[in-house]
Amino acid sequence: MTLHAHCRDRRIGPTGTIARGAVGLAFVIVPIALGGIRWLDVAALAAYGLIATATITAITAGLQRRQPRGPGIGLECCVPAALVGEAVALRTVVPANVNMVVGSFLGISMLLAAAGGYSGCELTALPNAVAGRRDHVGCLLFAPIDAAESRRQS
Numbered sequence: 001m002t003l004h005a006h007c008r009d010r011r012i013g014p015t016g017t018i019a020r021g022a023v024g025l026a027f028v029i030v031p032i033a034l035g036g037i038r039w040l041d042v043a044a045l046a047a048y049g050l051i052a053t054a055t056i057t058a059i060t061a062g063l064q065r066r067q068p069r070g071p072g073i074g075l076e077c078c079v080p081a082a083l084v085g086e087a088v089a090l091r092t093v094v095p096a097n098v099n100m101v102v103g104s105f106l107g108i109s110m111l112l113a114a115a116g117g118y119s120g121c122e123l124t125a126l127p128n129a130v131a132g133r134r135d136h137v138g139c140l141l142f143a144p145i146d147a148a149e150s151r152r153q154s
Contacts, residue, residue: 010117013149016142020114020122023141027107031100044096045104048086049126052105055082056127079123119146 059078091098106123113125120134122141128134
């Protein structure tokens with residue numbers, strides 16, 4: 001499934017879209033503005049994005065097999081924990097601006113969530129777009145906005 005196909009299945013309203021877009025842009029722009037960007041940072045972002053995408057896809061697929069009705073709150077922590085672990089590993093291996101790398105990955109994923117109308121955890125938006133999936137894990141950041149918009153539309 002392509003990102004375009006995801007757009008037809010929007011699950012967020014205009015406020016959720018704007019919020020994700022604004023936060024996503026801030027996550028990309030602020031670390032670059034504060035720390036700059038070098039070719040090593042771009043290479044680290046590409047590597048981090050590939051590894052994070054593979055890890056998130058594997059975790060969410062595994063969680064869905066174990067608990068098809070949705071993961072419990074403990075299992076939902078696996079995705080952010082894996083991203084933090086990968087960021088720590090990246091910091092020890094590569095002298096890159098890890099704040100820019102992780103911030104840009106999160107920002108790009110939020111921008112994809114905004115563009116695709118994705119209401120699941122924004123951390124999974126990039127892996128879902130790449131894998132053509134709609135994996136959901138719990139996410140607290142934009143859930144209140146989505147819930148309010150859903151009630152208003154009903």
